[in-house]
Amino acid sequence: MRIGIPRGLLYYLYKPLWEKFFAELGLEVVVSKKTTKNTLKKGIEVTVDDICLPVKIYHGHVISLKDNVDVVFIPRLVSIKNKEFICPKLMGLPDVIRANIKDLPPIIEPTVDLTSSWLGFYRAVFEVGSYFTNKNTVILKAFYKATKNFKNYTQALEKGARPDEILEGCCNLLSNKAKFKILLLGHPYNLYDPFINLNMIKKIENYGARVITPENFTETIFKTHLSKLNKPLFWTLGNKLLAAAYQLKERRDIDGVILLVSFGCGPDSLIGELIERWIRKNTDIPFVLLTIDEHSGDAGLNTRIEAFMDMIERRKAT
Amino acid sequence: MRLSFPHMGNLYIPIKTFFESLGIEVVVPPLSNKETLELGVKHSPEFACLPLKVNIGNMIQALEKGANTIVMAGGGGPCRFGYYSEVQREILSDLGYDFEMIVLDPPKGNLLKLVKNIKRLIGDNSFKKIWFSARLAWKKAVLLEELDYADGMARVSKKLNKKKANNLFNYFEKEIDLTVSFDKLQCIENQMKECYHDLTPSFEPIKIGLVGEIYTVLDNFVNMDIKKKLEDWGVYVDKSISLTEWANTNLLLRLLNIHGEKNTEIAARPYLNHFVGGHGLQSVGNTVLYANKKFDGVLHVLPFTCMPEIIAKSILPAVSKKYNIPVLSLVMDEHAADIGLNTRLEAFVDLLCKRKEGMKDEILFRS
Ligand code: SF4
Numbered sequence: 001m002r003i004g005i006p007r008g009l010l011y012y013l014y015k016p017l018w019e020k021f022f023a024e025l026g027l028e029v030v031v032s033k034k035t036t037k038n039t040l041k042k043g044i045e046v047t048v049d050d051i052c053l054p055v056k057i058y059h060g061h062v063i064s065l066k067d068n069v070d071v072v073f074i075p076r077l078v079s080i081k082n083k084e085f086i087c088p089k090l091m092g093l094p095d096v097i098r099a100n101i102k103d104l105p106p107i108i109e110p111t112v113d114l115t116s117s118w119l120g121f122y123r124a125v126f127e128v129g130s131y132f133t134n135k136n137t138v139i140l141k142a143f144y145k146a147t148k149n150f151k152n153y154t155q156a157l158e159k160g161a162r163p164d165e166i167l168e169g170c171c172n173l174l175s176n177k178a179k180f181k182i183l184l185l186g187h188p189y190n191l192y193d194p195f196i197n198l199n200m201i202k203k204i205e206n207y208g209a210r211v212i213t214p215e216n217f218t219e220t221i222f223k224t225h226l227s228k229l230n231k232p233l234f235w236t237l238g239n240k241l242l243a244a245a246y247q248l249k250e251r252r253d254i255d256g257v258i259l260l261v262s263f264g265c266g267p268d269s270l271i272g273e274l275i276e277r278w279i280r281k282n283t284d285i286p287f288v289l290l291t292i293d294e295h296s297g298d299a300g301l302n303t304r305i306e307a308f309m310d311m312i313e314r315r316k317a318t
Numbered sequence: 319m320r321l322s323f324p325h326m327g328n329l330y331i332p333i334k335t336f337f338e339s340l341g342i343e344v345v346v347p348p349l350s351n352k353e354t355l356e357l358g359v360k361h362s363p364e365f366a367c368l369p370l371k372v373n374i375g376n377m378i379q380a381l382e383k384g385a386n387t388i389v390m391a392g393g394g395g396p397c398r399f400g401y402y403s404e405v406q407r408e409i410l411s412d413l414g415y416d417f418e419m420i421v422l423d424p425p426k427g428n429l430l431k432l433v434k435n436i437k438r439l440i441g442d443n444s445f446k447k448i449w450f451s452a453r454l455a456w457k458k459a460v461l462l463e464e465l466d467y468a469d470g471m472a473r474v475s476k477k478l479n480k481k482k483a484n485n486l487f488n489y490f491e492k493e494i495d496l497t498v499s500f501d502k503l504q505c506i507e508n509q510m511k512e513c514y515h516d517l518t519p520s521f522e523p524i525k526i527g528l529v530g531e532i533y534t535v536l537d538n539f540v541n542m543d544i545k546k547k548l549e550d551w552g553v554y555v556d557k558s559i560s561l562t563e564w565a566n567t568n569l570l571l572r573l574l575n576i577h578g579e580k581n582t583e584i585a586a587r588p589y590l591n592h593f594v595g596g597h598g599l600q601s602v603g604n605t606v607l608y609a610n611k612k613f614d615g616v617l618h619v620l621p622f623t624c625m626p627e628i629i630a631k632s633i634l635p636a637v638s639k640k641y642n643i644p645v646l647s648l649v650m651d652e653h654a655a656d657i658g659l660n661t662r663l664e665a666f667v668d669l670l671c672k673r674k675e676g677m678k679d680e681i682l683f684r685s
Pocket residue numbers: 052053054055086087088089090187262264265266267268625
């Protein structure tokens with residue numbers, strides 16, 4: 001049986017887990033090809049115009065898969081952490097896809113909801129597993145191997161590798177020799193899909209910089225910095241961004257911060273504001289907020305990145 | 319303490335009543351107007367949703383009027399509203415205002431904080447007094463809803479012309495606002511019954527169900543008085559959300575933990591199988607219910623970029639097709655203009671009239 005995984009949204013965080021799990025269950029895993037203009041075009045055709053870019057692109061990936069696989073995997077990710085959510089749009093994702101795309105193969109749509117209990121995760125695992133086998137031991141074993149694979153991945157991230165490097169299999173940790181360090185903040189699907197961000201990481205690293213992202217920070221960093229919040233924030237991805245920004249007060253090695261947000265992103269319309277105000281008040285690190293949507297032409301964004309990087313280069317030289 | 323709070327429809331009347339009868343000085347911000355919106359837009363994050371911007375405008379105007387404490391509702395997500403207070407506090411203190419913000423968060427395992435915050439507000443008033451104030455405020459909220467309904471029927475049935483209806487509505491709204499005793503409220507209710515009698519229209523009006531994000535549904539400044547507009551055209555409008563009902567299910571039932579599955583959720587299930595924050599699920603479910611109740615159409619209102627309602631907006635076309643009921647999604651933002659809105663509403667009502675007369679029109683969904 002062929003199972004399709006759309007290369008979009010939280011695929012970039014969970015690839016090592018999902019792929020391994022399905023492979024261990026004996027399925028043939030088909031991941032949609034990298035995002036192209038056509039993926040986006042297909043996605044735009046079927047979605048309402050005010051939904052954010054990453055969700056449109058996700059639609060494009062589902063469309064490219066649907067005729068080549070027996071089932072598609074579209075998880076309903078409600079919450080991956082106690083008392084936190086990801087985004088309302090991901091909570092309704094399978095339903096939105098069903099309403100927008102015709103002639104879909106069956107959808108494997110486990111609900112992952114850890115809002116009240118970590119058991120939610122195991123429930124989801126068995127829900128998915130039992131679709132393909134009725135042997136609980138097989139599911140458990142597959143899950144064990146998948147988590148192990150995933151653990152290796154997160155460990156590599158904490159050591160400084162970036163998801164894009166690991167997923168591409170070209171980790172160059174040696175770039176510690178980099179002239180300066182840029183902290184690139186954003187949601188994984190925006191940071192690690194070079195189509196969405198117009199290959200931004202590459203562009204920045206061409207300046208001889210090392211790009212670090214929220215995925216490089218450990219759970220402890222998040223915990224210490226988020227405890228300062230007046231009121232705990234209920235978005236997991238937002239928390240990562242906030243904590244990554246808050247730790248700048250103690251870190252002297254970051255030369256610039258770029259925050260990348262999707263046009264119309266609900267959570268980031270508030271988080272972006274909080275981060276910007278905080279960085280300006282508490283540090284003197286240069287900061288820029290870049291908004292991307294399907295119209296963000298190469299030219300406009302490129303000029304802004306170049307201007308920002310030139311400025312940092314000059315600053316460093318003095 | 320000079321207490322204030324942002325507006326949502328005429329909710330200020332019961333809230334003001336509650337705090338004033340506890341002996342707290344209340345500063346009601348000017349009713350939301352163009353200037354409120356301008357202030358809000360100027361000082362809020364560009365891509366924040368409209369309610370946050372109008373709130374900021376209200377708060378600035380309240381602080382300018384001398385308020386020094388702001389009560390704000392909180393929330394546990396996933397909708398943005400739950401984190402408004404934090405962003406608003408930052409914005410206002412960066413603007414140099416000296417004030418305190420008291421956030422009332424639903425008790426998600428942290429009942430103590432809520433109790434503490436409520437305690438700060440009500441001081442050492444006796445329980446009897448608090449109970450009295452709450453009941454008075456509640457009674458007002460109920461009366462205001464009755465007034466809204468009666469006023470609507472008066473317009474739809476054409477028993478009162480627009481000007482008379484406006485006058486009568488304003489008169490009763492003011493009376494309810496100013497009254498401080500139960501007896502007097504009872505008198506007003508009786509008066510209302512006398513004034514708004516015999517409201518059944520002599521014709522079968524077009525019936526529209528109004529669904530969407532709560533603030534947009536309930537605040538007439540933000541929805542550009544859409545309900546009255548339609549009613550003046552003789553269209554019956556049913557609001558799917560009412561404040562008292564919302565308070566009942568969200569505050570009381572949540573506290574008692576008997577929040578069961580509701581009809582709307584069951585109705586929505588084939589199309590949207592999970593809560594998505596705010597009223598997204600209700601928008602889908604209520605559309606199904608309106609179709610079952612043989613309404614002629616459904617109007618879906620949402621602020622620009624509202625996440626739960628964008629989900630609903632994505633799904634409603636499928637519901638519309640399945641149940642053969644026209645749905646119009648209207649996105650509200652600071653640029654929405656009266657003229658554009660009127661044309662779109664007219665076209666929609668036109669479509670509904672034609673369908674009612676038995677003419678076939680294939681276009682079901684518009685946005
Ligand atoms: S978090 Fe933002 S970018 Fe991601 S799906 Fe939600 S609205 Fe879109």
